[in-house]
Amino acid sequence: MDNEIDILNSFFSDNNQIDLQRPYRVMDVANYIVNRFSEQGHPITNLLLLKMLYYLQAYFLVNDNERLFTGEIQKWGYGPVEPIVYSYFKDNGASPIMHSVQYAINNNGKLEMINPEGRNLQRNDQLQIDRIIDRLYDRFHVNPFRLVEITHEEPMWLRDRDRIENGVHNIEYNNQEIIEYFNNGERWPWQ
Template identity: 25%
Template sequence: MATVFDVARFITEKTGSMSAMKLQKLVYYSHAWHLVWDEEPLITNQFEAWANGPVVPALYNRHRGEFKVDADMFKDGSVQNLSKDEKATIKKVLDFYGDKSAHWLSNLTHQERPWLEARGGLPPGANSNAVISDAAIAEYYSSL
């Protein structure tokens, strides 16, 4: 199974540099749609329902303090660790979500059940490290 750094490397190699927040959301949507289409997780890392949307803490720790990220930040990631199906999923996600801004993607996650339910009614902007379960992600996105 791929690591979050393998996926981040693949995304940033395909798209070039982007904001760290946008990368987090593209990893999230890649994971979500892989759960639906291939019925298995893309990465083993769990997403947490942070104030600005779903975040993988390990990925955040890598880009902490940086606004922009690029492939050089993920030199330990390898696209060779991604299967053909995993790459296909990520490419489809990039085709659909890749031209959206980080703010737009964050707002979208704020309207979707997995993030909302994990936060349990916390006010906007409140800190949270509540886990967004793969089951909740798969159930919601498979219903779309």
């Protein structure tokens, strides 16, 4: 379904620009964030990107009652991780990510490569995203591991701490537990 919409949008759009709709593919949001900081001359690491995605998803779940992106956020040893994004940027290690990447989708059993150029998030979503990621960057870019520590203090991660530390994989965050934790608006790390 997403792919059909993308094809129609690209057919009717000018200059191969595609205006995407929420919930976005997680890689579209990740590429948007990577490009934004890279263009500003402040490329970010995979660790910071993954935590930004987690807090963005939480923010949109709480404030708009809707996911910002598709995909799943899992509980890993370093806190919340979206596995698809991690896999595309893991080769950077702790080095800054310099540019967005093409990514693959399953299109009726065939892999299709998606070029990130010209894939536009809605303008009002960009403004909300920018506000949150700028605050996270300003506060944590020097020490992104502080975000790991913060997520480790949250009850959602703590509930599964023993399982995570014993090597259990694929433990997903539940949207409802995220909403319940952040619903009072006082627990955002950028405040």
